[in-house]
Amino acid sequence: MIDLDAVRHAPWNPTPYPWAALPTPLQAGRLDELVDRFPVDGFTHDTSSPNHERRQQTRTLAVRAGGRLLHQDRTLPPVWDGLVEELLSPDYRSAVGAGAGVALDAAGLAIALWRMPTGGFNATHGTSRTKIVSQLIYFSPAWDDGCGGHFEVRTGERGQDVVASIPPRPGSSVMIRATPSSWHAVAPVSGSERRSVSIHYFRPEADLSWFLPQS
DSSP states (O other), X not given: OBOHHHHHTOOEEOSSSOEEEESXXXXXXXXXXXXXXXXXXXXXXXXXXXXXXXXXXXXXXXXXXXXEEXXXXXXXXXXXXXXXXXXXXXXXXXXXXXXXXXXXXXXXXXXXXXXXXXXOEEEEEOOOTTEEEEEEEEOOSOOOGGGBOOEEEEESXXXXXXXXXXXXXXXXXXXXXXXXXXXXXXXXXXXXXXXEEEEEEEOTTOOOGGGSXXX
């Protein structure tokens, strides 16, 4: 389902911090089914904090830490269950690490779905001190520039300058390496619904309990 070579050989940009944009990391013929079967239930609102404004919804699919699988959503459509299994695999972790130029063998991992309806956004923010690499893969039914929702690579003292603006076209992907200046944002969505899966790799000491679904 995933083209590991596309991930392993993604064209990384070195400035203003390491980031990459892929046309798609998916093998031909699987995107339409993933888009059509994108889960739309079981989401919770991801609310703003004092230092980070956002309007979106999330659903955790899997969490791995300390070499143990702490959570895996077992209620997904078969095609999505298969995708999560591949994202959890050592082969995928190796491909991401090779592409990003970092060691991920002992990294924690959190995989989640995101929905951002019209009016949704994610204000400029940096990355967690315990994060290593983040990836987003987009699964919106259709997208054009008029829909907004672009992923913005930013720079400046507080990320005030936009360096690249990447539309969340179906199947496309963005990857970033965590640095003290990995500023990024999601522009407001003005049409359709922005849908994505996030894959986050963390340092072994990271506390990932906040990703776990609340009972």
